[in-house]
Amino acid sequence: MRVASRTKPHPHDDAPDTAADFERLVRLSEGPERRALRDELIRAWLPMAERIAVRFRGRGESLEDLYQVAALGLVKAVDHYDPARGHAFEAYAVPTVTGEIKRHFRDHMWTLHVPRRVQDLRNRVRRAAKELAQTTPGRVPTVAEIAEHAHLTPHEVRMGMEALECFSALSLEAEMPGTDGYALGDSLGGPDPAYDTVVDRVAVTPCLQALPERERTILYLRFFHGMTQNRIAQQLGISQMHVSRLLSGCFAQLREEILAETG
Numbered sequence: 001m002r003v004a005s006r007t008k009p010h011p012h013d014d015a016p017d018t019a020a021d022f023e024r025l026v027r028l029s030e031g032p033e034r035r036a037l038r039d040e041l042i043r044a045w046l047p048m049a050e051r052i053a054v055r056f057r058g059r060g061e062s063l064e065d066l067y068q069v070a071a072l073g074l075v076k077a078v079d080h081y082d083p084a085r086g087h088a089f090e091a092y093a094v095p096t097v098t099g100e101i102k103r104h105f106r107d108h109m110w111t112l113h114v115p116r117r118v119q120d121l122r123n124r125v126r127r128a129a130k131e132l133a134q135t136t137p138g139r140v141p142t143v144a145e146i147a148e149h150a151h152l153t154p155h156e157v158r159m160g161m162e163a164l165e166c167f168s169a170l171s172l173e174a175e176m177p178g179t180d181g182y183a184l185g186d187s188l189g190g191p192d193p194a195y196d197t198v199v200d201r202v203a204v205t206p207c208l209q210a211l212p213e214r215e216r217t218i219l220y221l222r223f224f225h226g227m228t229q230n231r232i233a234q235q236l237g238i239s240q241m242h243v244s245r246l247l248s249g250c251f252a253q254l255r256e257e258i259l260a261e262t263g
Contacts, residue, residue, distance in 0.1 A: 015090055016044045022083045041078050042071075045093060049074040052097050059105065066101060073100030118163045124150045125160030207257045215250050218243060 018041055025041065028034035053070035057063050077093040128150035132141035141149075147157045208216060214236070221227045221235070229247070233240040 015048060018044060018089060019083065022081060022089055026083060038078060042074060045074055045078070045089070046071065048090070048093065049097050052094065053101060056101050056105070061105070066104075069101050069104045070097050073097035076100065118159060121152070121156050121160035122163035123160075124152065125157055125163075128152075203258060204254060207254050210257075211250060211253070215246055218246055219250060222247065 021037060021041055025034065025037050028037065049070040050067050053063065053066035056066055073096050074093060077089070077096040080096075081089050081092050083089070125146055128146045129141050132145055132149055136145070143154050143157050143161075146152070147154045150157070152160070208219070211219075218232055218236070221232050222229070227235075229243045230240045233243045236243070
């Protein structure tokens with residue numbers, strides 16, 4: 001591998017001169033010699049990929065993981081670079097590696113799962129807002145201005161703006177805007193016991209419907225009207241003891257049927 005001396009400044013001072021090696025790589029057929037040359041090219045350009053990765057540190061991802069993502073981008077660049085197009089490998093590799101790292105953040109570092117289309121809208125809205133900020137000093141670009149600049153609809157712009165808030169999560173202890181010390185966690189509700197009642201009622205409904213009409217009436221008067229066994233007995237013209245036995249029988253039958261369904 002040859003490293004040629006340079007007479008003008010270069011973004012990566014130790015970038016190797018690999019033009020001839022890429023020309024040879026293209027001519028080689030698949031086999032040990034080609035794989036060895038490919039691996040050598042990857043090793044030669046790895047310092048450049050790692051320097052690109054360092055630019056993205058401090059964004060919630062470890063530097064070691066960023067190195068791995070950058071290396072993956074470099075492998076893609078080596079595999080897809082075509083020297084016949086006339087541009088240097090570095091001009092092709094830098095945006096390829098950078099794009100791979102940005103894709104990694106977009107796809108893996110979102111706190112909430114956001115569809116790819118919404119992620120793309122987020123990026124377009126952020127880029128358009130940044131560009132418009134240079135022409136609208138002193139104020140934030142409007143939704144209409146961003147939509148026109150990015151060739152999006154206002155609805156898409158608002159969707160992209162909402163996605164900007166999904167890249168990171170707030171602590172439950174974070175103070176909510178416009179409040180006096182009111183934390184985000186204070187707005188969260190607790191478990192509602194009524195949900196369990198709804199589930200129980202749905203589960204027992206078919207069993208209740210299968211009971212004789214008199215038993216259903218007794219249960220209705222007891223649990224929906226709050227009547228005592230004595231009052232129920234008076235209304236139906238039977239003894240309180242008979243009402244008690246009927247209720248006990250209903251409970252046993254309902255319990256047996258429900259346990260049989262869930263068993």
